[in-house]
Amino acid sequence: MSRIAVVYWSGTGHTEAMANKVAEGASSAGGDVTVLTASEFHASMMDDFDSIAFGCPSMGAEQLEESEFEPMFQECTSKLSGKKIALFGSYGWGDGEWMRNWEEDCKGYGASLTCNPVICNEDPDAEAENSCIELGKTLV
Numbered sequence: 001m002s003r004i005a006v007v008y009w010s011g012t013g014h015t016e017a018m019a020n021k022v023a024e025g026a027s028s029a030g031g032d033v034t035v036l037t038a039s040e041f042h043a044s045m046m047d048d049f050d051s052i053a054f055g056c057p058s059m060g061a062e063q064l065e066e067s068e069f070e071p072m073f074q075e076c077t078s079k080l081s082g083k084k085i086a087l088f089g090s091y092g093w094g095d096g097e098w099m100r101n102w103e104e105d106c107k108g109y110g111a112s113l114t115c116n117p118v119i120c121n122e123d124p125d126a127e128a129e130n131s132c133i134e135l136g137k138t139l140v
């Protein structure tokens with residue numbers, strides 16, 4: 001069975017809601033899914049999973065959340081080459097720049113993205129929830 005981690009940071013719950021839908025999709029496709037917050041995950045756990053969905057909202061000025069998620073993710077970058085990953089997150093007033101930058105960075109580290117990133121404005125509506133479920137299925 002495919003071992004899948006859904007690793008996220010969320011301040012007001014929007015990205016957390018997305019993470020739960022990603023997990024739902026991965027489970028429905030037969031994956032063995034573990035949902036973890038950024039503070040519960042560490043780079044040393046990268047090898048424990050066949051694929052990983054990372055979720056983080058746009059924070060700062062079109063940046064990843066700087067106190068917990070960014071440091072954790074930076075540690076993971078040395079293990080991204082060839083790794084199956086997917087990205088998701090919520091944003092507010094921007095146009096998704098943080099996610100475009102994040103996706104480019106991940107490709108630069110050699111990650112294998114299983115699908116296009118899923119972003120949504122503030123709390124996920126039914127369409128965004130469905131996109132998260134579909135993202136989850138691509139990880140299996």
Ligand SMILES: Cc1cc2nc3c(=O)[nH]c(=O)nc-3n(C[C@H](O)[C@H](O)[C@H](O)COP(=O)(O)O)c2cc1C
Nearest residue numbers: 010011012013014015057060062090091092093094
């Ligand atoms: C400190 C802070 C910085 C933010 N910076 C941005 C930003 O640069 N661009 C943007 O589109 N939204 C920005 N937002 C809005 C959040 O990305 C948005 O509210 C998102 O839904 C929060 O997701 P969460 O509930 O998972 O924390 C910011 C929010 C906060 C609190």
